[in-house]
Amino acid sequence: LLLYDSPVSGNCYKVRLLLAQLGREVERRELSVVDRSDRMVLGRLNPALRIPTMVLDDGRPLAESNAILWYFADGSEYVPQDPYERAKVLQWMFFEQCDHEPTIAAVRFWVAFAATPPPAEVIEARRAAGYRALDTLERGLGRSPFLVAGRYTIADIALYAYTHVAGEGGFSLERYPAIGEWLARVVAQPRHIAISD
Numbered sequence: 001l002l003l004y005d006s007p008v009s010g011n012c013y014k015v016r017l018l019l020a021q022l023g024r025e026v027e028r029r030e031l032s033v034v035d036r037s038d039r040m041v042l043g044r045l046n047p048a049l050r051i052p053t054m055v056l057d058d059g060r061p062l063a064e065s066n067a068i069l070w071y072f073a074d075g076s077e078y079v080p081q082d083p084y085e086r087a088k089v090l091q092w093m094f095f096e097q098c099d100h101e102p103t104i105a106a107v108r109f110w111v112a113f114a115a116t117p118p119p120a121e122v123i124e125a126r127r128a129a130g131y132r133a134l135d136t137l138e139r140g141l142g143r144s145p146f147l148v149a150g151r152y153t154i155a156d157i158a159l160y161a162y163t164h165v166a167g168e169g170g171f172s173l174e175r176y177p178a179i180g181e182w183l184a185r186v187v188a189q190p191r192h193i194a195i196s197d
């Protein structure tokens, strides 16, 4: 397996975390998230020219972090068998891509990495939307230990990736007790790795 990767990207981290938990080895090839001049290396692999992009052992490419999670996790303990629970996993993964990643990851990128971030009012508006996504996550966790079926799935991996580094974008998680406890439960899972590993 070959992963076009970045050590700071939460989307890439999702893939590395799952593969570590599945005990799968992966070769990592690092691309910059700031300087896009090396992106054409992805030309025939991912039409979006984005990372993560995975090349399977038979040479077929696969992109979109959550599609990669599904591909590797389906059939494992990290994706339920029950049709309703499988759809609930997808519910949270679509929420992650529509509401959570475009706000929390974008603000973190602008604050911590971007060479030319947008004006402060643009960042603040996006941060407000990020807090609405965190409100949703807090309500969704409620009293259950994990997002779906009471156990750790790729829905938790998808949402954990940018939630646990939200502070780098200036988000405070203090008023989210359920999220705080859930983050600790995710870290306690077997074979967990950090984004910096």
Ligand SMILES: N[C@@H](CCC(=O)N[C@@H](CS)C(=O)NCC(=O)O)C(=O)O
Pocket (backbone or CB within 6 Å): 009, 010, 011, 012, 033, 036, 039, 049, 050, 051, 052, 063, 064, 065, 066, 097
């Ligand atoms: N929806 C995609 C988003 C991928 C994405 O935004 N990747 C970023 C790094 S986290 C990237 O490649 N940014 C540079 C660019 O868009 O050129 C996924 O989940 O994989």
